[in-house]
Amino acid sequence: MNFLRLGLWLSLLILSGPIQANQGIRVLLPSAEAHFRFAGVYAAYKLGWYQKAHLQVELIHQADVHPVQEVVAARVDFSFMDTRLLWYRLHNKPVVALASIFQRSPYILLGLQHAEKDLALRLQQGHSLPLATDLYPLELALILRQANLLQTLRLEKLQATYQPLSTPGWQALISQQTQVISAWISDAPYRLLQHDAQAQIWQPPALDTPLYADTLFTSERFLQRSPQAVQAFREVTLQGWRYAVANPEQVIDWLLQDAPFLVQRSREHLRYEAQHLIPLMQLGWHEVGETQAKYWAQIAREYQSLGWIQDKNLQALQGFVFSQQTDVEQQIWVRLRPWIFASALGGFLLLLLLLYVLQANYRLRCEMRRRRDVEEALRQQAQSDSLTGIYNRGFFLERCRHQLQAWREQAPKDRLGVLVMVDLDHFKAINDQYGHPVGDEVIKKVAHQLQHALQPPELVGRLGGEEFGLLLSVKNLDEAVRWLHAQQYQLKTDPLQLEGQSITISFSAGMVAVQAQSLANLLKSADDALYQAKRHGRDRVEIFSG
Ligand SMILES: Nc1nc2c(ncn2[C@@H]2O[C@H](COP(=O)(O)OP(=O)(O)OP(=O)(O)O)[C@@H](O)[C@H]2O)c(=O)[nH]1
Structure with a gap:
């Protein structure tokens, strides 16, 4: 760390002071599809690590609200979202990606045995594809493209097929209300197994690069206001994930005992979730929570190739991914900015005052010189x-x-x-x-x-x-x-x-x-x-x- 960096960090410390004792943090855990996806948060919460970091964390479980809207409206400070987070960012929602928990996507299409033909047929005939999402996740588009369905289906058509399910997708599938559903790999297949239903799974194509899912995010405003809290929350949450990966049974115990939001999850079910979600973290290839701007840029290009975003949207990529140092430096700049402007203004006013004093002084000297000259002339007159x-x-x-x-x-x-x-x-x-x-x-x-x-x-x-x-x-x-x-x-x-x-x-x-x-x-x-x-x-x- 060079002296400049050190100076900036010190400035931040001096300007922001110590983290406020027990800063209130509201975290929205939005999903009904999986519970182990919050294992990191929950482990850190149960182990009291947030408290130790002076963060008074409140976990809010609500499946029927929109995470981006909640965070942007500052009703909560943090939440999680799949690749759609970038789509919102590119459409003027000031969200910042802090850490991507899964490097591969848990999204799948799930159909009953021999549903492949039905899938193509249904989509081509304009039948609805029941998806519990307001924006088609990129992963599903990639699956459909792989199945050569995107060539015949435009986005508009995809959106037209959106039909929220009143019952959970897996139930709709078993009761043959629908042939195909979108689902998380950690949930619906387990349900089908429980009902001895044979399922066919379509996964997103294996890409060379990560397809970030379940990204921890906050708003630009909150990051600007509380950079240290953001950093601390991120660090502690990822620490919680390291613990959860090493001790899944312990976390499952806690989830079963304490989690107020648990609905109909058995130990076996949670184990199934852990077994299918932890591999998506791709540990050994990626750090826990790794999220890189270049891969988000690639995801943006995928959006572009699907025609979901325009070139002009891409500008918003800048600053989307939280980078510890640059963001902290930016925060320092944000914090310093009022001081710098105030100092500049003060300096300018001081300069004006100085100029005024100098001018007044100059005038006074001129006046004194003039009077001296007059006096001298009068004296000369009186004497000579x-x-x-x-x-x-x-x-x-x-x-x-x-x-x-x-x-x-x-x-x-x-x-x-x-x-x-x-x-x-x-x-x-x-x-x-x-x-x-x-x-x-x-x-x-x-x-x-x-x-x-x-x-x-x-x-x-x-x-x-x-x-x-x-x-x-x-x-x-x-x-x-x-x-x-x-x-x-x-x-x-x-x-x-x-x-x-x-x-x-x-x-x-x-x-x-x-x-x-x-x-x-x-x-x-x-x-x-x-x-x-x-x-x-x-x-x-x-x-x-x-
Ligand atoms: N040009 C000029 N003349 C002056 C001034 N002050 C006095 N006088 C003249 O000086 C003259 C003095 O003359 P007098 O006092 O008679 O003396 P004088 O002609 O020098 O003769 P002596 O002193 O006896 O040699 C007067 O004619 C005054 O008008 C002055 O400031 N300028």
Whole structure:
């Protein structure tokens, strides 16, 4: 057994749990023709083997009901039937063959001595053939075919000849109501013997392959619902048959003592039954209860050759024969199917939920990103000058205050803070000469140049109009002056080029060294120095001298 099989079996065990204690099982024993045919069931029943297998078996003996109808209608769970079982299966009755007790058929035609001619004559003349069956058993058709009677008789005719007997067939025969009857080999010949009547027996032709008779069967529905019970019932019944074959006398004792359904059966009669039925099991050639799909297929072909079934009926052969493993696997699949579908559905819903959550999450992230962007834009707006993009006056002063506090708390080593105010020279003239938009470009150029020349924690901001504030971090004031001169020089050597015109820019700057003064004082001092620079002719840098 491979791991997959083992897994499936374990799954079945887990899913189905232990067999329910004393599962109720109803078994229909339908025959009036023979009693020893139920020897296996009866032995297992009497020996308490069904109980041991947790099966609470109820044996129902009723000869006037139809086994297939009873099983399909779920009035009983198991019953027995001859080869007609396949005919019903091929005509949409969902029955499953579990085990064939007899490998050869007990059906015979029985006639009084010299009845052969009468038989042919009666059938050809359209006289009835009294058969206690609603569907002509295949075996009888085979007997008639062998006797060359089927060539002249069509099925319809055979069915037309069907005439249920009011008295048992053997009685009808002895009283010469009829010349020929159908019978079981284990019953009517014994009755005739008892009445010293000479009988002629026609048996089905000896075929190479089994002609299954008395097949234990159940319904597909019951098999699906209780696969373990089916399997257990089958096993125990076949075990009962092994016992019955080995101990027929014991079983006969039980049948005589206890069987509630026994009617007019003597020990001798039951022995006769056992002697004629056990050989039909063909032990030594076949296992007890052996039933094979390929031989059923052959029986189906016989039906076909008789014109009793169409090609389309043959599809129903699939799944007719119970095979322990495949059926158990099918049952596992049947049991697993709702779980698999539920899991798939659950998985699908989970996937939908996951997609929904992912989508909601994505939307949330987008929304958060959008808000962050808006906030950032608002922050930028609040902090920066709309024309140049550098800090606006308010934010520049706030950052200056912050930086001055930091320097106050921890004075930078060998560094000097310097506050500078820069104002473009004669800017009004530029506006006047080139227009306001060009003036804007000039302001932007200066702002960007100054910004790119700085290193953190140095700051630049536009204080208003064409005026800028700077907070430098230098070694000393000379370095600050040199840095400003360099900026002035760069503006002169790299003038703004617009519409073919070169616009030279200069600025004046005033600065003050940061010590302990307040920001307001520093601004005032730098502004004073700037004023000095303007007064001294512009394009200059002045240091506040106090
Ligand atoms: N294009 C432009 N002009 C501005 C802006 N803000 C202020 N101005 C102009 O800048 C000019 C400043 O002129 P003033 O304060 O007289 O100074 P000035 O012409 O630079 O002369 P000095 O500073 O004395 O050298 C004014 O004409 C303002 O209109 C601006 O954002 N864009």
